[in-house]
Amino acid sequence: xxxxxxxxxxxxxxxxxxxxxxxxxxxxxxxxxxxxxxxxxxxxxxxxxxxxxxxxxxxxxxxxxxxxxxxxxxxxxxxxxxxxxxxxxxxxxxxxxxxxxxxxxxxxxxxxxxxxxxxxxxxxxxxxxxxxxxxxxxxxxxxxxxxxxxxxxxxxxxxxxxxxxxxxxxxxxxxxxxxxxxxxxxxxxxxxxxxxxxxxxxxxxxxxxxxxxxxxxxxxxxxxxxxxxxxxxxxx
Numbered sequence: 001x002x003x004x005x006x007x008x009x010x011x012x013x014x015x016x017x018x019x020x021x022x023x024x025x026x027x028x029x030x031x032x033x034x035x036x037x038x039x040x041x042x043x044x045x046x047x048x049x050x051x052x053x054x055x056x057x058x059x060x061x062x063x064x065x066x067x068x069x070x071x072x073x074x075x076x077x078x079x080x081x082x083x084x085x086x087x088x089x090x091x092x093x094x095x096x097x098x099x100x101x102x103x104x105x106x107x108x109x110x111x112x113x114x115x116x117x118x119x120x121x122x123x124x125x126x127x128x129x130x131x132x133x134x135x136x137x138x139x140x141x142x143x144x145x146x147x148x149x150x151x152x153x154x155x156x157x158x159x160x161x162x163x164x165x166x167x168x169x170x171x172x173x174x175x176x177x178x179x180x181x182x183x184x185x186x187x188x189x190x191x192x193x194x195x196x197x198x199x200x201x202x203x204x205x206x207x208x209x210x211x212x213x214x215x216x217x218x219x220x221x222x223x224x225x226x227x228x229x230x231x232x233x234x235x236x
Contacts, residue, residue, distance in 0.1 A: 003029045059187075060200060066185035067201045071208070079138075079180055080212045082162050083108070086136035089115045090127050090156075093140040094149055100140055100199045104206050110226040111219040121148030128155035135161045142186055142198050144172025153177045166205050 007014045017029065026032040083089055089108060093101030098119030108115035118124045131137070137156045141149055144167035154177050157163045165178030168186025175181055184201035214220045 063185045063187055063201050064204060067204055070183045070185065071205065072182075075180060075182065076205075076208060076212060079164055079182065080209060082136050082164065082180070083113065083138070083209070083213065084216065086162065087114070087134035088131075089113060089136045089138060090131070091115060091117050091138050091140070092124050092149055092152065093117075093119055094121065094146055096199050097140040097142065097202065100202055100206070101138075103203075104138070104140075104210075107206075107210050107223075108213075110223045111213060112222040113213075113219070118152075121152065124149065124152035125155065128152045128159065128161075131156050131159050131161040133160040133162075137161050137163045139163065139165045139174060139178065140167075140202055141165070141172075141174050142168045142202065144169040144174035146174070150174050150177060166202050168201060 001009070003014055003017055007017055010017075021029055021032050024032065026035060091101035091105050091108075093099075098117075101117045101119055105115045105117040116127075118127050128137075135156075137153060139149060139153055144150075144165070150173045153163055153165070153174065157177060157179070162180070163178045164180045164182070165174050166182040166184060167174050168184050169175065170183055175183075182205050184205050187198050187201065214223065
């Protein structure tokens, strides 16, 4: 319904509806409709039979929503600026976070950004010993408690590199070390006997950073060019 149609149906003025919208903390009538639709969708989800597909969907929805609430857009913009201006970007991650670091490295390389994945603690130590103030470290860890990773980050910080951390635990050792933080939803509360993608929240944050980087015309052009190059050579 439009606001005019709703006013006519309920027998009140447009101004009355507008005042009601403000009273329930909505920006405008459109915002009210979005929130009503969202509540209806949540109710429908809760009424489902509780199948495995619904269970996984509910998990991802909650992780996505809770991560969205934690994200600081201004902090993300600072991080994008650091990545853009850095001499080199080193991505640190161990285990599952290492695979995520590899994926993000591929994205940055396709934009023409000098990026290097470090997925083993010894390589992290070596890298951290030679970085300087022109380099950027982007560290990934759901828990923020990986000792080898944190030791390497401290070494990089001592050498004046810009250290960015994406983690699910506020005030974790990694969180305390990093100069810039991205806090996401931690999924470690889920039963370990079930398969859960612990990287989902980290990937969501990286997707936002990637999208913000691609607002730069140069990065977007380079990415398109590399995709075309790969496709051209793949089918030769």
